[in-house]
Amino acid sequence: MDTCSFFDMDADESILITEDTKLENLILLYKPVLSYSKDTDHIFERFPNLQYLTFELKESWDYSTEQYWFPKLDFLTELEELTVFFESSNTNDSGSSATINRPWDFHFPSSLKKLSLVDFPLTSNSLSTIARLPNLEKLLLYRTIIHGEEWNMGEEDTFENLKCLKLRQVTLSKWEVGEESFPKLKKLELERCRKLVEIPPSFRDIWPLKIIKLVESPQLEDSAMKIKEYAEDMRGGDELQVIVI
Known part of the structure; x- marks a missing residue:
């Protein structure tokens, strides 16, 4: 793939992005659809100053690392808000992914303040990676299946600056939280987490x-x-x- 295009709603026309193109002034990008190939592995390097990013990720498995593929975002040092929708080829009756034992190779930027993950299957290791984001203030997990339906937060799972945590339709039946897991949390919102008692x-x-x-x-x-x-x-x-x- 040598080129790609995005639609400019203000100009009512497509913007053609060639392989060497960089849009250094672009700060918001909404909902491109990605699946893994060598052409998409570094696609966001074309937009180095993004502050707000939403995209849809189709299920991709990296057999070389035995992990789900996730695009590298850690170089986006200005990124503050990220929303990602995951589309699995293996779903249960509720529409959420039924494949939950594979870890994610997340590469989030440390600048991230708000993270929303929709329909993601997550393991304890994946949640630990998110917890290490130093500037994260708001975390939203929607229609999430947690492996083993347990989230046991150890000393290393400290959300240092998290102020708002929202769990919606999360398959969580056992949740252990340490005294220092959420030292700055102001709001906890739980919606339709029916397995949690x-x-x-x-x-x-x-x-x-x-x-x-x-x-x-x-x-x-x-x-x-x-x-x-x-x-x-x-x-x-x-x-x-x-x-x-």
């Missing part, structure tokens, strides 16, 4: 936490209220809001 009690020790929001997750109300009561007692009345929808 309890919010880890250690969330009560996260002092910055101000909001726990539950959407269509009635089985979590009891543990949320226990966290609220304990936290407010320990903080001397400092309110923790529980929102139930």
Whole structure:
């Protein structure tokens, strides 16, 4: 592939990108569709100053590394917000990927502040890679299958600057969180996480936490209220809001 094109909505015409073209002033790129080939491995090098990126990734397996292929993004030193949709060739009844035991070879830039992953199967190692992003403030996982349905967060899995965590339709039945896993978390949102029967009690020790929001997750109300009561007692009345929808 020597050229590719993108559609410019303002100019109502396609922009032709040749092999040597670089769009150094481009800061937003929305939803190209990628699958692995030697031509797509370094495709984003053509847009070195991207700040906002959304793309769709079709299932690709790298037999040389025994990992899912993921484009290299660590050189995008200006990138702040990233959203990726994963399309698997092997899905379950809910539409999420049923292949969950393969790790991802993620190459995220350290500048990333917001990360949204949709329909991704994830392993503990993949989640640990995300946790090491030093500037990540917001993490959203949608329709995610976690290998073994367990997320056991060790000392190395510390989201240093995460302020908002949202899990929607995540197949998680057991979740262990350390006291230092989310030292700056302000908002926890759980939506339709129906296999999870309890919010880890250690969330009560996260002092910055101000909001726990539950959407269509009635089985979590009891543990949320226990966290609220304990936290407010320990903080001397400092309110923790529980929102139930």
